[in-house]
Amino acid sequence: MNPSDRVEDIARDLELSMRRSSIPIPIGVSNRHFHITQSHWKVLFGDAGPTIIRPVRQPGQWAGGETIDIVTPKGRLSKVRHLGPFRSQTQVEVSKTDAFALGIDPPIRASGALSGAAPIQLVGPKGTLDLAECVLLAQRHIHLSPADASRLSVKDGEVLRVRAGLGGPRELVFESVLARVSDKFALEFHVDTDEANAALLKNNDLVHIV
């Protein structure tokens, strides 16, 4: 590499770094929740619901009015909330703290990658379901629209670093943050409650790609 190429590289890195640090990304903290298929819903809830209590930041998605219990031979967590709408697979997302309470060891996965996910029993008001591959710890990720991805020079599937809690007593840098780009998405960094608490973050706090 000749010196002028090297200077161009440095200038480009600097420009990207400055652009990214000028675009704050809001945090969404995911408490334990479930996604469910329509047929599984009928097993747990019969013909009632689902009801919507409030939209979340991702377009078309919402926190539901209904909850279930999730049960293993070693533990039980109550009032696990539905996140709608219906999906093509039933999936439960918990924190590692929850996993210890349940005595299970779910893998860290992107949403939907259920091969090897942990088994669980779902208990609703009208019935129960035993699912062999259902529970995961969500891989931390950023949702981006194509316009966000362009502004931030990020590609779908890219692995990013995110600085969080800037200036606070629990500031940290998350490695291995997965970028997920879709025209169905809005800009948001998703972490679970363990990750949020480790950096003392709450919903709508702002972070930056570094």
Next chain:
Amino acid sequence: MNPSDRVEDIARDLELSMRRSSIPIPIGVSNRHFHITQSHWKVLFGDAGPTIIRPVRQPGQWAGGETIDIVTPKGRLSKVRHLGPFRSQTQVEVSKTDAFALGIDPPIRASGALSGAAPIQLVGPKGTLDLAECVLLAQRHIHLSPADASRLSVKDGEVLRVRAGLGGPRELVFESVLARVSDKFALEFHVDTDEANAALLKNNDLVHIV
């Protein structure tokens, strides 16, 4: 600064960085626990105990056989374990996850800095105590002996960065890690359960100062 000074600076930084990365630091994950004075012990336990179930890595310290419940108007956590020996102040350390369950907002503090700590009721088999300033979230910290501090070129009170979970799906860099140097200490990086889970760490995993 003239160019040869600059080269010396870079060489020194590089040498320090290489030395630090050659010295792994074991992790101690702190689950919720309490330290207690002898007089408070008598209120909660009467004349029984304390008993020792196992030593921990810090010399002279041990996990006790006895537990208490900790109670607020909004919640209760059971079987919170004693960490001995007796101390000059009674102190409860919890995670932020625990704090949400208890409905309190404890500050992040170094051990012993109880001014402004959150109130709590301690419930033992023989009595209860209501303490106005007692509960904190532990500031993440590294214990070092003077020899460790010398090898790592770290001063007591210095604020460090620690890389954890290297190569794993939850690798991260903790900022704001407090160095605590004493001839009573053994080399160990202390985090709470939220911080451990955020990086998928367990006791005796190894981290590095960066």
